[in-house]
Amino acid sequence: MKAQMTNQMNGLDLNQLYETVDLLKNDPKLAQFEFRARNRWVSGGHNRSEIDGFYGAGREDKSRPKPFVFDNGEPPVLLGNNEGMNPVEFVLHALAGCVTTTTVLHAAARGIKIEAISTELEGDVDIQKLVGLSDTLPGGYREIRVKMNIKADCTDEELDELCNYAWSRSPVFGTITNPVPIKMERVKS
Amino acid sequence: MKAQMTNQMNGLDLNQLYETVDLLKNDPKLAQFEFRARNRWVSGGHNRSEIDGFYGAGREDKSRPKPFVFDNGEPPVLLGNNEGMNPVEFVLHALAGCVTTTTVLHAAARGIKIEAISTELEGDVDIQKLVGLSDTLPGGYREIRVKMNIKADCTDEELDELCNYAWSRSPVFGTITNPVPIKMERVKS
Numbered sequence: 113m114k115a116q117m118t119n120q121m122n123g124l125d126l127n128q129l130y131e132t133v134d135l136l137k138n139d140p141k142l143a144q145f146e147f148r149a150r151n152r153w154v155s156g157g158h159n160r161s162e163i164d165g166f167y168g169a170g171r172e173d174k175s176r177p178k179p180f181v182f183d184n185g186e187p188p189v190l191l192g193n194n195e196g197m198n199p200v201e202f203v204l205h206a207l208a209g210c211v212t213t214t215t216v217l218h219a220a221a222r223g224i225k226i227e228a229i230s231t232e233l234e235g236d237v238d239i240q241k242l243v244g245l246s247d248t249l250p251g252g253y254r255e256i257r258v259k260m261n262i263k264a265d266c267t268d269e270e271l272d273e274l275c276n277y278a279w280s281r282s283p284v285f286g287t288i289t290n291p292v293p294i295k296m297e298r299v300k301s
Numbered sequence: 302m303k304a305q306m307t308n309q310m311n312g313l314d315l316n317q318l319y320e321t322v323d324l325l326k327n328d329p330k331l332a333q334f335e336f337r338a339r340n341r342w343v344s345g346g347h348n349r350s351e352i353d354g355f356y357g358a359g360r361e362d363k364s365r366p367k368p369f370v371f372d373n374g375e376p377p378v379l380l381g382n383n384e385g386m387n388p389v390e391f392v393l394h395a396l397a398g399c400v401t402t403t404t405v406l407h408a409a410a411r412g413i414k415i416e417a418i419s420t421e422l423e424g425d426v427d428i429q430k431l432v433g434l435s436d437t438l439p440g441g442y443r444e445i446r447v448k449m450n451i452k453a454d455c456t457d458e459e460l461d462e463l464c465n466y467a468w469s470r471s472p473v474f475g476t477i478t479n480p481v482p483i484k485m486e487r488v489k490s
Contacts, residue, residue, distance in 0.1 A: 122344070122345060123343075123344030123345030123346075123347070124345045124346070124380050125380060128380055129380060132380070132432070133432050133433075133434065136428070136429060136432060136434055137434060140429060140434075143427050143428045143429045143432075143434070144425065144426075144427055145425070145426045145427070145428060146423055146424070146425055146426075147387075147389050147390050147393060147423070147424050147426065148393070148421070148422060148423050148424075149390065149393035149394055149397055149420075149421075149422045150397075150419070150420070150421055150422075151394070151397030151398065151401060151419065151420040151421075151422070152417075152418070152419045152420075153401050153405065153415065153417065153418035153419070154312075155311070155312030156311060156312030156313045156402075156405065157312075157313070157402045157405070157406075158312070159397070159398050159401045159402065159418075161393075161394040161397055161398065163386050163390050163393070163394065166376075166390075168378055168379075168428075169378045173376055173378060175376045175377050175378070175383060176376070176383055180385070180386040180390075182371075182386070182391075182394050184394070184395070184397075184398030184399075184401075184402065186402065187355075187362055187364045187365070188364050189357055189358045189362060189364070190357075191313050191314060191317055191318060191321070191406075194364060194365055196369070197352050197369040197371070198336075198398075199394075199395040199396070199398040199399035199402065199471075199472070199473045200336050200395070200399070200472050200473060200476070201336050201338065201352050201355075201369075202371075202391050202392075202394055202395035202398070203391075203392065203395045203473060203476060204336060204337070204338035204350075204352070205338055205340070205350040205352065205371050205373070205388075205391055206373070206388040206389070206391035206392045206395065207388070207483070208338055208339075208340030208348070208350055208373075209340060209348050209350065209373030209387075209388040209391070210373075210388035210389070211485070212340060212342050212348045212373075213345075213346045213348065213373065213375065213388065214431065216342060216345065216346070217346075217380075217431075217432075218433070221433070226342065228341075228342065229341070229342035229348075230339070230340065230341045230342070231338075231339070231340040231341075232337070232338075232339055232340075233337060233338045233339075233340070234335055234336070234337050235335070235336050235337075236333065236334070236335055237333075237334045237335075237336065237472050238332050238333055238334070239325070239332045239334060239357075239472070240325060240329060240332045241470050241472075241475070242403065242406075242470050242471070242472055243321070243322050243325060243332075243406075243470075244322075244407070244410070244466075244470065245322065245325055245326060245329075245332070250475055250479060251469065251470050251471065251472055251474065251475030252472050252473065252474070252475025252476030252477070252478075252479055252481060253472070253475075253476045253481045254481070255481065255482050255483075255484065256481060256482070256483045256484070257483075257484045257486070258483060258484065258485045258486065259486050259487075259488045260485070260486070260487055260488065261487075261488050261489065261490050262487065271487065272487065275485070275487050277433075279485050280440065281430050281431050281432075281433065281440050282388075282431070282440065283388070283389050283426050283428070283430075283431055283440055283441050283442070284388045284389060284392060284441065285440065285441070285483060285485075286430070286439055286440030286441025286442075287389070287392060287441030287442045287477060288441070288476060288477070288481045288483060289441075289480055289481060289482065289483055290439060290441055290480055291478055291479055291480050292441060292442045292443070292444065292445060292477045292478060293444050293445070293478065294396070294444075294445045294446075294447060294474060294477060294478055295444065295445070295446045295447065296400070296447045296449070296464070296468050297446070297447065297448050297449070298448075298449055298450075298451065298460065298461065298464050299448045299449065299450050300450065301450050
């Protein structure tokens, strides 16, 4: 999946993009990815993840010489000391990034040059289920609102078409808007 | 929501915990939180979020003097340069943190002293929908697997009970396992 010549659009290598799509067309197994994380509790609402390898495009990825390390924390009103952003805020960060990248990718495939994208997100959580005061209320986000401002070298109609096509293809968008099974297991070492 | 005396369990202030639960019981509106993020595209699959304020417990939170800043990136096989962890990996980080914190919180409420928690996560994504090769396959995670190892001063049966009670109360768990509406809007400045 390396391109021979550089042909950039929106910071993406178009040759590599088309080659990747051709490879996936010929062998859909290459589209299967397994992402992974390890996490360790520190104290209270503070814990730390390490993320490095994953499986994708038919092989183990070895491109990261050392793991990414990120802390979750909680603000004082949620019994923490802002040791890090809290987990539901990381979900908004992930969603913002994923719909942005998906938009940029399909813009590149259409020959639309993106000049700027900025996004504002809001999401509503009721913590009654979290603290045990309700068993029936939704425990997660009830709704998330995303406002995206895009500047590009095309018409408003083309941008609307791009967004209609691209946004719902974002993997994080798909994870949040659809029910995804989580298999939780307690293990002993 | 400040406790008068410190009474720590698992790094959480139990007085503050009980006081918070009492306040929410008396006025469930205080359980409504609105979390927020801003994101700006950098190039290709690289973009950056800033997160600071939120609304919760009946007021705007001002506890963070400066925003948390996080970058999304992509590995080379997904057309990036590992400018950051990718968005679906941030979802695993958020999930790990949220189920861990929820477990620690309810352990504290039950008087269970946690010594250690470590978690391993895996999740499967098929990128055919992302790149436009399928309209029907799920675009997000198909399944996420979480293995949690807990060391605590209680019996296995008590730990199983704790996990059965706590895990599904995690807001990120609820966001992923239930369909959450996302209202996407393109705005112009």
